[in-house]
Amino acid sequence: MIEVTAIFDIGKTNKKFFLFDENYKQVYKEYIQFDEIKDEDGHPTENLAQLLNWLKTVFEKILKSKDFNVKAINFSTYGASLVHLDKNGEVLTPLYNYTKPIDETIVNSFIKKYGPKEDFLKTTGCFNLNLLNSGLQLYWLKQSKPTVFKKIKHTLHFPQYLSYVFTGIPLSEYTSIGCHTALWDYTKKDYHDWVYKENINTILPTIVSTETSINMNYNGKRIKIGVGIHDSSSALLPYVRSIKKKFVLISTGTWSITLNPFTNQPIIENNQEKDFINYMRINGKPVKATRLFLGNEYKIQINKLHKHFGVPENYHRQVKFNYEIFTKINKNFKHMFKWESLTESKMPKKTTIPNTSFDEAYHQLMLELVLLQIKSIKDVIGNDEIKDLYVDGGFSDNDLYINLLSHFFRNTKLRTTDASLGSALGAAISISDKKLNSKFLKKNYSLKKHVPFIIS
Template sequence: MTAPFRRIAVLDIGKTNAKVVVLDAESGAEIAAVKIGNAVLRDGPYPHYDIGALWNFAIEALTGFAAAPGFDAVSITTHGACAALLDADGILALPVLDYEHPYDPAIRAEYLSLRPDFSETFSPSLSAGLNLGAQLHYQKKAFPDAFARVATILTYPQYWAFRLTGVAANEVTSLGCHTDLWLPRSAAYSPLVDRIGIRSRMAPLRSAFEALGPISAAVAQQIGIGAEVPVYCGIHDSNASLLPHLIGRSAPFAVVSTGTWVVSFAVGGDMDHLDPGRDALANVDAYGRAVPSARFMGGREFEVLTKTIGEIPPEAAEQALAGVVERGLMLLPNVVPGSGPFPGRTMRWMNDEGATASERSAAASLYLALMTQSCLDLIGAGGRILVEGPFALNRIYVAALAALTGLDVVALPGSTGTSLGAALLTGIVPKTAPARLQEPSPLPSLSRYRDLWIAGARA
């Protein structure tokens, strides 16, 4: 039964940008949206997110949307590898740490002796603070006085739910996102929570689909809402992208969620042969089930490449594609080091003498498709591939992915599926939006190109 909501406001905080959108419950379409950059502050004990600016942005956006177009429920989605540490008064005891911060090697070495084995957590050992357990251990060791004041630890979407409602919670999609803190197959905390002494501080577990409460009276007055508006627990952003496809679809199939990170999910894929050394892992979906996954920082890589190559019209890159494939002009991993299926590699161009900007742009799109195919292979993906997010608009990427895998690839409309996935937590059942199916495409010499690229990537 559909919940009696007409419009859902979603607070959507990604690693690069934050936005607040309003979605129509019947169609699932975004009918209003505002966005800001997600700044990292360099003051204080370590790089951290500008929580004050994000909160002011959210309140201003909700205030404006309360007037028009209106909303009658709120949901939340954020990036992973992040937690908020609150004192007994519900105030941050330490800043919310940026997961890209590299910290003291001695503390990291100690943490590596504490973390459970991949066979238990399906969480690979990642760089900097990409394992949330590593962040918490670092904060406890480096800032013992501040950490001693921590009364409650919240996963990041649930921190924003707490700010809106005053209700503290944790949720499994964020706990199951390469944190080292969760056992996906037994749906329980890992031994790490006791090894670093935080079990008693972890907020109660609640379902992503659960309304934690109405917007608090103080916040409701601030944004100009009279009636009670429920706030839903919230969800990790890649899992928000996955959720719409879990409803009414049978395995096997794959979802490629593109943003700062390109995260590939293989529903019905291979959980028994995941390679933690190549950034393959298990995520946990909104229903608490383990899903084999693999990832690389594709959106960040494309941003870096665009700054170097320049903004190229899609048509110009598409016209250059055949020549790029024929001459073997290619980009090898990694543009952004430290993650993905080819760790430890440093980017380099091959056969790029005299290459034009259009040719480099086409090769960059092929690079992203080849990296994605490598991720899908690692997790045993089968069936139809659903691409959501910005890369769904990249015609070279979508066509190449279909040709490389030999599978149907569906490019989903809209800039991101995270907001829709978060809105679905409220129980709405929107109409299915049209999608673009890309049949396997016989791009010239692509199998040879792929073989050369894989050989170069592994060299």
């Protein structure tokens, strides 16, 4: 029997289950999708009952397997989601979706009591106030559903709730608290004053390190059960554990999140035109981050280019970086694309697509997007001495993106990784006693070094 660590990696769409051996190699995987249900206001939300049933069914099946010996289990989930329990440990409300709109009068009353808004957002590391800040959900419940609120014995962040299902022990941990919840004051490294003034702290369980695990007898088997971890912090962990020098990680996809886990100044000043946010490492240290709707805008503009030039919809994947085209565009550079899901002071009022060829228009698009990415990276680095950049996610194999990024950061070492297991692997590492060495990323993440192109 192979000794394994079991991980439930719960995304908004895909619910995944992994088994990793002692060398962090994936030896088993299965995943499922559930249709969302609706909360009392008709807003879509997670089918928590169905999810829990799947969790228990899958885990008990693996425990009975003759191929695997499960020694530990942990949980990685999306953030900005809370589960409220009554005195009997029963779930009181739906798992409210962070996209759910809430009454502006409640947000305004919160700001009136605990603002000014800009100061509040800076100290809590948030970029706006809505249910994406899970702490605000508690204020909203207290104001709009006081009868329900009074019944709350414990409020758990989503990863810690899944751990609670297996242990019965309610806990809080840093990565979930620090993820744009509006609960944490990064200047005093404690819950924000509003949490105490509203007595919210009385329903938030004891804070423990994300590395905490509980040895328990589960169905007659001795298993180490982790307390869960927020997925973005989890995806960062393998890098933090295996890289000795300070670095910045650019995690690309629909959102491009740039993470600086080595900052001494998590509060970003002068945040106009920036989507800034804070995360937290497993030991409570801040992670300064900026976010850019890069992949979303890329998709919108690529569809327009395909239609304009009449090329197949996957043609853009074949286009390689061309030095002559780049030089031509860069020599007399001007902004040509009007963004639909991004805002930038330099963008024109109307898109002007270069008429020469798809390849040239694509180079123009990528140059403009990378310039936004560069700004995002520089904002997150600030005054910190950082000479190493890592890129993972969807743009890590985009030839133009990588060539342009390495060109504009010529004095920085740029590397790409294939971190498809990302948050799941991080969840396994967080409860392991095994140390990672410098070869971990090369062995497990297909680490590649990139050299800037030669300027002629």
